[in-house]
Amino acid sequence: MTQIIDGKRTAEKIKQQIAREVQEMVEHGGKRPHLAAILVGKDGASQTYVGHKEKACGQVGFESTILKLEENITEEYLLEQIARINRDKDIDGLIVQLPLPRHINEIKVIEAIDPAKDVDGFHPVSVGKMMLGLPGFLPATPFGIMSLLEEYEIDTRGKHCVILGRSNIVGRPMANLLSQKSDRADCTVTVCHSRTLHVEDYTRRADIIIAAIGIPEYLKGDMVKEGAVVIDVGITRVPDSTKTGGYRLVGDVEYATVAPKCSYITPVPGGVGPMTIVSLLRNTLSAAKKEYSK
Ligand code: GUN
Numbered sequence: 001m002t003q004i005i006d007g008k009r010t011a012e013k014i015k016q017q018i019a020r021e022v023q024e025m026v027e028h029g030g031k032r033p034h035l036a037a038i039l040v041g042k043d044g045a046s047q048t049y050v051g052h053k054e055k056a057c058g059q060v061g062f063e064s065t066i067l068k069l070e071e072n073i074t075e076e077y078l079l080e081q082i083a084r085i086n087r088d089k090d091i092d093g094l095i096v097q098l099p100l101p102r103h104i105n106e107i108k109v110i111e112a113i114d115p116a117k118d119v120d121g122f123h124p125v126s127v128g129k130m131m132l133g134l135p136g137f138l139p140a141t142p143f144g145i146m147s148l149l150e151e152y153e154i155d156t157r158g159k160h161c162v163i164l165g166r167s168n169i170v171g172r173p174m175a176n177l178l179s180q181k182s183d184r185a186d187c188t189v190t191v192c193h194s195r196t197l198h199v200e201d202y203t204r205r206a207d208i209i210i211a212a213i214g215i216p217e218y219l220k221g222d223m224v225k226e227g228a229v230v231i232d233v234g235i236t237r238v239p240d241s242t243k244t245g246g247y248r249l250v251g252d253v254e255y256a257t258v259a260p261k262c263s264y265i266t267p268v269p270g271g272v273g274p275m276t277i278v279s280l281l282r283n284t285l286s287a288a289k290k291e292y293s294k
Contacts, residue, residue, distance in 0.1 A: 011274035033288035041071035093119035116293035144275025165212035211252035221257025
């Protein structure tokens with residue numbers, strides 16, 4: 001029997017916990033956690049994501065500030081804005097929505113964020129802490145996936161996990177987290193990527209598959225063994241005139257052929273996506289409580 005991992009429901013539950021905690025903080029004279037997001041340019045998907053983050057902040061009682069900047073701003077101007085937000089004592093967390101226009105150096109921008117406010121977990125200090133297994137901000141999508149595995153009590157110990165994709169945002173941090181020495185990890189991890197030969201040789205032997213390559217319906221039923229756990233991180237917009245927005249969201253997994261073989265699977269939408277935003281909220285709450293910078 002295949003069990004569907006309900007990311008939407010899990011995310012709602014966590015949001016309610018956060019909202020309660022914020023209410024208590026405010027009742028005890030504390031200030032509301034405050035997230036700032038910088039959005040450069042007019043990329044449609046980025047605008048949607050930032051809008052979702054702003055809405056989620058409101059739902060749990062956080063303050064949020066969106067700084068919208070023109071596509072043609074200079075790197076120097078963006079770095080000045082980050083420095084200003086770093087100094088702003090009222091703002092707890094800062095994210096710069098990616099991707100950035102090509103003339104702006106992404107690494108330089110990420111390094112400019114105060115590690116105490118790095119709620120995306122992209123700063124080298126956060127990445128280093130994660131690598132060493134120290135408490136710190138985890139990137140939102142891997143944090144969300146780890147939370148889902150925990151919520152559904154999925155046994156990861158000693159299991160062979162195959163990760164499809166080696167991005168800094170998902171694949172590589174997932175490989176790191178799942179290989180750590182911990183009751184909630186302890187996996188043997190294989191990372192497959194665009195240069196891997198015969199990917200199916202790996203996926204067919206996997207107990208857990210994390211699909212994060214951004215190719216719609218890449219993982220097919222014949223690439224998966226019976227009883228596998230499949231986590232689908234993909235969200236590609238595919239044109240669809242029957243939908244109100246003109247597109248539908250498709251994951252990296254061909255759900256119809258893969259799901260019947262799985263013990264657990266995340267749907268798209270409603271799987272990993274909602275957990276990503278809630279993990280950002282969790283990080284912002286931790287930043288407001290100075291959990292990692294005392
Ligand atoms: N672009 C795609 N995913 C993310 C994310 O998690 N954070 C930021 N800042 N930009 C993104």
